[in-house]
Amino acid sequence: MQASDIMTTQVVSIAPDSSVYDAAKLLADSKISGMPVLDDTGGVIGIVSEGDLLRRVETGTETPRRSWLAQFIAPTRQLAVEYLKERSIRVRDVMSAPAVTVDESAPLTAVAELLGRKHIKRLPVLRDGKLVGIVSRANLVRALASCAPAQLDAQPSDEQIRAAIMKELQGQRWALDADDLIVTDGVAHCWGPIRSEEERQAILAAAARAPGVKEVKDHLEYPVPFTPM
Numbered sequence: 001m002q003a004s005d006i007m008t009t010q011v012v013s014i015a016p017d018s019s020v021y022d023a024a025k026l027l028a029d030s031k032i033s034g035m036p037v038l039d040d041t042g043g044v045i046g047i048v049s050e051g052d053l054l055r056r057v058e059t060g061t062e063t064p065r066r067s068w069l070a071q072f073i074a075p076t077r078q079l080a081v082e083y084l085k086e087r088s089i090r091v092r093d094v095m096s097a098p099a100v101t102v103d104e105s106a107p108l109t110a111v112a113e114l115l116g117r118k119h120i121k122r123l124p125v126l127r128d129g130k131l132v133g134i135v136s137r138a139n140l141v142r143a144l145a146s147c148a149p150a151q152l153d154a155q156p157s158d159e160q161i162r163a164a165i166m167k168e169l170q171g172q173r174w175a176l177d178a179d180d181l182i183v184t185d186g187v188a189h190c191w192g193p194i195r196s197e198e199e200r201q202a203i204l205a206a207a208a209r210a211p212g213v214k215e216v217k218d219h220l221e222y223p224v225p226f227t228p229m
Helices: 020-030 068-073 076-087 108-118 137-145 158-169 197-208
Strands: 034-038 044-049 122-127 130-136 181-184 187-193 215-221
Touching: 020 034, 020 044, 034 130, 044 122, 108 122, 108 137, 130 137, 158 181, 158 187, 158 197, 187 197, 197 215
Parallel strands: 187 215
Antiparallel strands: 034 044, 122 130, 181 187
8 A cells, every 4th residue: 555545635734824823723623633834836845733832932831941051051043943933923933844745656664664763643645746635643543444354254274374374474583483383273372482572472463363363372481491401
């Protein structure tokens, strides 16, 4: 899947010269936490979100006043930015810019990587540089919900279940040895030594993903029992 498959196409946006009060009302009325800021040509120049409106003098949530020494040594640019965030009435002064965007053809792996690496909740989606949608963490969660396995027409054989588990484990350094996995009547039995509790959880999770598995039995050993020479 790609961004265009899961994006929201009905996008609420705002102009940079709108007031912060209009932005706050639009966010509240639309029940959203952020929206793109568009210039006169429809280009995305920033994002204004709840986080950009947290520190405001009107609500008494501005940054606590510094000591005279901290005020003296703070870079003047930083002081000016704080003033704008807390007191400017224009969206252009409080928005987060430049906006991080993604093309509509971007794979979901790229979308998830950007959201995680940039620590953001939403990405404007562009087509030829113009806004066509927005993709958020919530959209990714909905996509996951749609991926629930379909009901099987027939129960796979034990051999098929075992093969599916071994395929899932393929390439993992913590994977079970082939001889340590037994499937009987749809129940997967996992045996053998492991090096951590995290390996245990990963092996059991991999086994549980196999279509048709009814239950996963944990016979894994950690720490490995000591056997005297």
